[in-house]
Amino acid sequence: MAQSSSQAASIPIWRDERYLKLIAQIVFAVVVVLTANYLYQNMVNGLRQQGTTLGFTFLGGIAGFDISETLNDFSRTSAYWQAFLAGLYNTLLVSIVGIVLSTILGIILGVARLSINPLVRWLSAAYLEIMRNLSLLVFLIFWYLGVFLKLPRVREAVEWPGQVYLTNRGIVMPWGLPTETMPMYRTILIIGLCLALALGLVLFLRGRQTGKPPLTLLWSTLALILVAVIGWFVVPAAPLSLDLPVIQGLNITGGKTFTPEFMALVSGLVLYTAAFIGEVVRSGIQAVSRGQVEAARAIGLNPFQTLRLVVFPQALQVIIPPLTSQYLNLTKNSSLAIAVGYPDLFYVSNTIMNQSGRAVEMISLVMLTYLTFSLITSVFMNWYNARILLVER
Amino acid sequence: MSRKIFSVFGLLIVASMVLAACGGGTPAAGTERIVETVIVEVPVAGDAAPLPPPAGYGATLAAVQARGVLICGVNSQVPGFGYIDADGNFSGIDVDYCRALAAAIFGDSTKVEFRPVTAAERFTALQSGEIDVLSRNTTWSTVRDTELGGNFTATTFYDGQGMMVRAGEGITTLADLAGGTICVQTGTTTELNLADVMAAAGIAYTPAVFEDADSTFAAYAEERCDAVTTDKSGLVSRRTVLEDPSAHVILDVTMSKEPLGPMVRHGDDQWFDIAQWTVFALISAEEFGVTSANVDAAKANPSNPEVARLLGNEGDLGLKLGLSNDWAYNIIAQVGNYEEVYNRSLGPDTPTYIPRGLNSLYTEGGLLYAPPFR
Structure with a gap:
């Protein structure tokens, strides 16, 4: 020990690896900070030369343009920040719908890829290979110009049973319009949800005590549905009135219209991302050792039970991390909406940027927003991943 | 022992060098101080009441001349204004304006590089200096003339x-x-x-x-x-x-109302003048009946003193713009006057025929009116 300390002392500082590493770290940090500072100053100077400055107060100004589809009350006289919010909501809508649908389709594809039925297996493999090797942008434009805009015109609309119209102005279907009893019904639903949660908790705790887990989820869901159904008839008038689409002049009025832009974006994103999710699911399933499946079959589980009770829980650990990045990809890829004219976050920000001339601010805001989306998704998926890892032991 | 002292000194020297490097750009020393300084400077940049002199008078012309080619932001999708035709050439009145500007600067209307920009990116392209002038059926409006950091020079086409x-x-x-x-x-x-x-x-x-x-x-x-x-x-x-x-x-x-015209960056009045008077030269040439066909005859024998000044026979108007004195002569000889430019792209013989209407000379009931060349 004495020898080693004297040895350490005898090494000159410029050859002592510990100091050298520390110095390298410091130098690197300094370079990063100086570079960032230089870039920032450069931008500020550039803006100053153009006679413009940085600031976000312009977001309060009147937008002056219309947006084709919004989830908030946006109109011509709303502020820029409300336009930004409208885009944000649209991006959230597309991302959530896209993630749910592509997960379902992806799991089906991944399982089908490993099916013992050769036709199913080959079809699934062909689909995955084609989709994964296409450019998403091209695919989106194909869906928009090649499919949804090629649907018949309003006057020649294709009618599906249940008064669903397919036209090149969008897919229109009957929809519920909230009536004046809707707030009351909403309260009933919230009470029902609380009841269901309480019931679930009670069942869960009892299951722990007795060691015999009851069907918690099933009973809770049933309770919620029961409250919802009773509530529907208890309120004085039906909380939703049926709004049927009617062809009127140039357009179809009434009902709910899913625009070609929305449909093209969602179809494109879902079909594309599902292919990647399919591969993720397949690799996850294949990562579960064969012995597990054989053991499950040996104790008398049927193939579906084997998949649900033995293979999937173990495969999830392998699936979740790459699945997270697919979810992130889908959210970020939704910015390609600009190619098909769907007013998502990036598209609306682009319009704001152009009408207000605030490129630096808007781009920063857009980047920050996508970053936030991605981080939230990551945090959630990491939490879920940690949870299923714990369950394993 | 002596080695130990030496190594301590060595560490101090290195540390002080690092600190000096940190303090290089800012008065304060230390890595942390830099981060603070960055934050502090934001309001300074925002409030700076007396802005330092902008890029400067004459800078754009000097840069263009040094480069040897004019970079013009144009449309590539609107026939008659800015369009890539079947042969891959740019055509249209906005494009011809660029050629006229190149002729005024270099005496050669081909020394221009056309850069297609979209409606959404055009102002950023102009602000950032990627293009020297924006000639892309752009409507003159208050916000664009002020906040977007540009100046409209003149209206080349009155639209609605x-x-x-x-x-x-x-x-x-x-x-x-x-x-x-x-x-x-x-x-x-x-x-x-x-x-x-x-x-x-x-x-x-x-x-x-x-x-x-x-x-x-x-x-x-x-x-x-x-x-x-x-x-x-x-x-x-x-x-x-x-x-x-x-x-x-x-x-x-x-x-x-949609007055369309070329736009330049804020901050260089000389460049603004050149871009503006190029439009006026085109309009005046039509008013005086000077065309690409008769410009040589007109220069040899000017019909009136203003034509003589326009074509550089009298006075030194071109030199005042920072150009050669035959700048307008080059424009007319190589590109033509406004009528020729108009008819080439929007005239009765083209598929994109638009009657002159408001875009006639003021003498013929239109709105085209150029200040005197004097």
Whole structure:
């Protein structure tokens, strides 16, 4: 020990690896900070030369343009920040719908890829290979110009049973319009949800005590549905009135219209991302050792039970991390909406940027927003991943 | 022991060098201080009341001359204004303006590089110096003239926003479009005018907004929308490239004033003057009847003193602009006068024919009026 300390002392500082590493770290940090500072100053100077400055107060100004589809009350006289919010909501809508649908389709594809039925297996493999090797942008434009805009015109609309119209102005279907009893019904639903949660908790705790887990989820869901159904008839008038689409002049009025832009974006994103999710699911399933499946079959589980009770829980650990990045990809890829004219976050920000001339601010805001989306998704998926890892032991 | 002291000294020296490096850009020393300094400087940049002198008088011309070529931001999708024709050449009056500017600067109308920019990116391209001048059917408006950091030089085309619909659908007025869908391009004054006009008239409509002219008109051609709106000149020119031009009519409504013209960056008055007087040279040449065909005769024997000054026989107007004295002569000889430019792209012999209308000389009931060359 004495020898080693004297040895350490005898090494000159410029050859002592510990100091050298520390110095390298410091130098690197300094370079990063100086570079960032230089870039920032450069931008500020550039803006100053153009006679413009940085600031976000312009977001309060009147937008002056219309947006084709919004989830908030946006109109011509709303502020820029409300336009930004409208885009944000649209991006959230597309991302959530896209993630749910592509997960379902992806799991089906991944399982089908490993099916013992050769036709199913080959079809699934062909689909995955084609989709994964296409450019998403091209695919989106194909869906928009090649499919949804090629649907018949309003006057020649294709009618599906249940008064669903397919036209090149969008897919229109009957929809519920909230009536004046809707707030009351909403309260009933919230009470029902609380009841269901309480019931679930009670069942869960009892299951722990007795060691015999009851069907918690099933009973809770049933309770919620029961409250919802009773509530529907208890309120004085039906909380939703049926709004049927009617062809009127140039357009179809009434009902709910899913625009070609929305449909093209969602179809494109879902079909594309599902292919990647399919591969993720397949690799996850294949990562579960064969012995597990054989053991499950040996104790008398049927193939579906084997998949649900033995293979999937173990495969999830392998699936979740790459699945997270697919979810992130889908959210970020939704910015390609600009190619098909769907007013998502990036598209609306682009319009704001152009009408207000605030490129630096808007781009920063857009980047920050996508970053936030991605981080939230990551945090959630990491939490879920940690949870299923714990369950394993 | 002595080695230990030496190594401690060595560490101190290195540390002080690192600190000095940190303090290099800022008065304060230390890595942490830098982060603070960055934060502190934001309000300074925002409030700086006396802005330092901008890029400067003459800087753009010097840069263009040093480069040897003018970079002009143009449209590539609107026939008659800025379009890449079948042979891959740029054509249109906005494009010819660029050629005229190149002729004024270099005495050679071919020393120009055309850079197609979209409606959405054009102002950023101008602000950032990627292009020297923006000549891309751009409407003169207050915000663009101020906040977007540019200056409009002169109007080269007086336009108004119009609406095109399919013939035979019974649409003759804007009110007939109630409940309909209207295709429009983003990042344009058109988008704002549409919202204004429809709100003022109380007509409910759905916009379908697209990124560029091609996709806007492609969606209209696919009947995604009942009508498409843009400047009337744009409608006329885009109609020529639709499958069956006669199946579309332009409504007899004018929704806005759209003075189109070239735009330059704030901060270089000399460059502004050159860009502006190039337009005036084109207009004056038409007024004095000087054409590319007779310009040599006119220079040899000017019909009046102003023509002599325009063509550089008298005075030194070109030198005052920082150019050669025969700058206007070069423009007219190589590109022509306003009438020639107009007829080449929008005249009766072209598929994109638009009657002169407001774009006639003031002597003929139009709005074109150039200040005197004196």
